Amino acid sequence: EVQLVQSGAEVKKPGESLKISCKGSGYSFTSYWIGWVRQMPGKGLEWMGIIYPGDSDTRYSPSFQGQVTISADKSISTAYLQWSSLKASDTAMYYCARRWDYYDILTGYSEYYFDYWGQGTLVTVSS
Amino acid sequence: QSVLTQPPSASGTPGQRVTISCSGSSSNIGSNTVNWYQQLPGTAPKLLIYSNNQRPSGVPDRFSGSKSGTSASLAISGLQSEDEADYYCAAWDDSLNGHVVFGGGTKLTVL
Numbered sequence: 001e002v003q004l005v006q007s008g009a010e011v012k013k014p015g016e017s018l019k020i021s022c023k024g025s026g027y028s029f030t031s032y033w034i035g036w037v038r039q040m041p042g043k044g045l046e047w048m049g050i051i052y053p054g055d056s057d058t059r060y061s062p063s064f065q066g067q068v069t070i071s072a073d074k075s076i077s078t079a080y081l082q083w084s085s086l087k088a089s090d091t092a093m094y095y096c097a098r099r100w101d102y103y104d105i106l107t108g109y110s111e112y113y114f115d116y117w118g119q120g121t122l123v124t125v126s127s
Numbered sequence: 128q129s130v131l132t133q134p135p136s137a138s139g140t141p142g143q144r145v146t147i148s149c150s151g152s153s154s155n156i157g158s159n160t161v162n163w164y165q166q167l168p169g170t171a172p173k174l175l176i177y178s179n180n181q182r183p184s185g186v187p188d189r190f191s192g193s194k195s196g197t198s199a200s201l202a203i204s205g206l207q208s209e210d211e212a213d214y215y216c217a218a219w220d221d222s223l224n225g226h227v228v229f230g231g232g233t234k235l236t237v238l
Contacts, residue, residue: 035227037172044129044232045164045172045215061226095171112219112227113162113177120171 002026004034004096004118011124012086019082020121022096029077030054033099035114036070036081040092050099051079086125093120130155131216131230138236144204147233149216151197155228159219161199163192166213166232175214176201203235211237 007021022034035050049060053072060070072079079096097114104110132150139145149161163176174183176192179199191202199218203210216230 044213045217045229047227047229059226062223097172100177110219111160111178113160113174113217114164114172114227115174115177115183117171117173 002098002116004098004116006094006096006118006121009122009124011126013127014086014088014125016086016125017082017084018086018123019080020094020123022079022081022118024077024079024098027098030074033101034072034079035097035099036068036079037095037097037114038064038092039095039120045095048081048094053077053079086123088125088127090123091125093122095120129231130220130228131218133214133216133230133233135231136234136236138238139203139206140238141206141208143206144202145206145235146203147201147214147216147235149199149201149230151199151218151228153197154222155197155218155220156194156199157197158221161192161194162217163190163201164215164217166215167209168212172215206237208237211235 003025005023030053033050033052036048038046048064049070051058051070051072053074058070069082096118098116100115102111160178164172165175166172179194180192189205213232215232220228
């Protein structure tokens, strides 16, 4: 059974650093991209970035480039999302999700979707 | 302001059929497949429809998806109280170096 299990809720002060995790199991962790999605209180889903644990290739949404760092440790099947200096506006629920990829080289047809999601990590930043 | 446009709310009575629209552009919906996610209150999103109209195992056939040009829609027939949730459309966007874009979400209320 495919599972993504995220680390627990965090309460931090502005300016502090934080690293949250997402541990995959039940599949080949190095063969699928893992994405991170933010959901601010009462708001919609925002894609932050994605990493391929096999070679740590990482892509960021322009909105989050430079604001967070995405990494992975394939030896323990875990992806990470980290901040060096939190702001109150980082208060949100953060989800990791596995991306399913399909690409037909002959036709150029492709499919990408997030098929499994973690349970979410609530990050609260308050003085 | 989300790249994909959804109505903020929708409603229906039990047994009714409701549809939720999702409008995009040639760089996202127009050239890539559309996926739909259901987020029940207090839970993580769940894949509901992938590749425009495919249902993952376990998703009832009351849920269906379609796509035409730069728009897509999700239809729910035989509405049930447990369908009350937020629904998000998503697609990859070729103009953003292959990044994913989400709709703003539609809150479905079962009256």
